[in-house]
Amino acid sequence: MTPKKVSERLKGASVAQSLASGAVPPPLKRSEPPKELALVVEHLGKRFGDRVAFDDVSFEVGYGEVFGFLGPNGAGKTTTVRTLGTLLAPTSGSAIIAGIPLTTKNGADIRKLISIMPESPGLYQRLTVGENLECFAGLYGLVDAKARIDEVLRSVNLTERGSDLCGSLSKGLRQRVALARSLLNDPKILFLDEPTSGLDPVATRDVHELIASLRERGVTIFLTTHRLEEAERLCHRVAILNTTVALVGRVDELRQKLFTKSLEVRIGAAPGDLVQLFDRLPEVKAWVKQPSGSYMLTVTDPDLAAPAVARALVNSGADILSIAESHHSLEEVYLELVEEDVEAKRR
Ligand SMILES: Nc1ncnc2c1ncn2[C@@H]1O[C@H](COP(=O)(O)OP(=O)(O)O)[C@@H](O)[C@H]1O
Ligand SMILES: [Mg+2]
Helix, strand or coil: CCCCCHHHHHHHHHHHHHHHCCCCCCCCCCCCCCCCEEEEEEEEEEEECCEEEEEEEEEEEECCCEEEEECCCCCCHHHHHHHHCCCCCCCEEEEEECCEECCCCCHHHHHHHEEEECCCCCCCCCCEHHHHHHHHHHHHCCCCHHHHHHHHHHHCCCHHHCCCEHHHCCHHHHHHHHHHHHHCCCCCEEEEECCCCCCCHHHHHHHHHHHHHHHHCCCEEEEEECCHHHHHHHCCEEEEEECEEEEEECHHHHHHHHHCCEEEEEECCCCCCHHHHHHHCCCEEEEEECCCCCEEEEECCHHHHHHHHHHHHHHHCCCEEEEEECCCCHHHHHHHHCCCCHHHHHC
16 A cells, blocks of 8 residues: 555545535525525536636525635636626526526616625725715615615724725725625625735734624625635635535535544654555555654544554554544645646636
8 A cells, every 4th residue: 555645535535425425515406496595506607708717616505604615716706706796697507696596687686685895895096985885875775875884884893984085095994895885785695705805914804803793693695715714714614616616515524524534643763664564554544654754544433543553553663652633724625625726727
């Protein structure tokens, strides 16, 4: 048995198992649009001529859920948001947005129920924060605009900045104004496209706190990001996208599905040949030596394998420093799934 790369393992049984166990929702056949779901997306795709922006994307999002759409640059995140937000027509598949089937005819009805915060805030720099919000409240045709503007400014902690010119605000504050604008129509679904892109750590933390408070209030959020810690911190579930959806689930579930059955073994001195030792153990399916010097063993059952590995190491005279079930980061899951350079491939 030779050490196997994690990616090889992923492309083999683990991914197949996770798919079989329903990580990517199976195609749905419904006659009635489900009222209880905010988004139902089935085999959705968008091409620009020969160029595939995203393909065969399927997932569901419940009301009150913060759903992360995680993927590298060029994965198709913005195009997905624009398609679900009725700004672009899909070229294949179907979707139901807040109970309404995504069709050109339904565009206006859907837009009343949703809101999109694009990657760049798109505010009028020479107008004040308040004037910007009045302008957009007018477009929405809000009746009690003044009260609503005060409310959204309060919810992004910008009550004091209503009369500042948008052009004079930092990038972080402008992003908060954009968030306030996207809350004006009290959307059933809020699409946030890379909300912290280009922000410094302090502004990023502020935006994260605002999103977390929206999450607390039960706002349904579709959040695209290429930042893993953002997805991990804010999202109930994530989809990992690389033109198509590779995996959907809770972050801890994704980790488990792909990685839990492994043991990390740290050894001090080892007189014998560990290659032979690990290869001989039936409980060890594959193993790899990490750059840190520890050994990562893929096992069928950690509870059976750990004592077997310990016994074999002790018998061989090796000094065991630790044997632990390994916990992998979202970053490891993500990098394995999106390691290809999708954008370059398309050129
Ligand atoms: N209007 C367009 N015309 C042609 N290609 C586009 C257009 N918009 C996006 N694309 C292409 O679709 C792919 C996905 O883009 P995008 O959705 O912006 O990715 P992401 O937001 O994940 O970075 C990219 O290859 C991009 O060049
Ligand atoms: Mg984008």
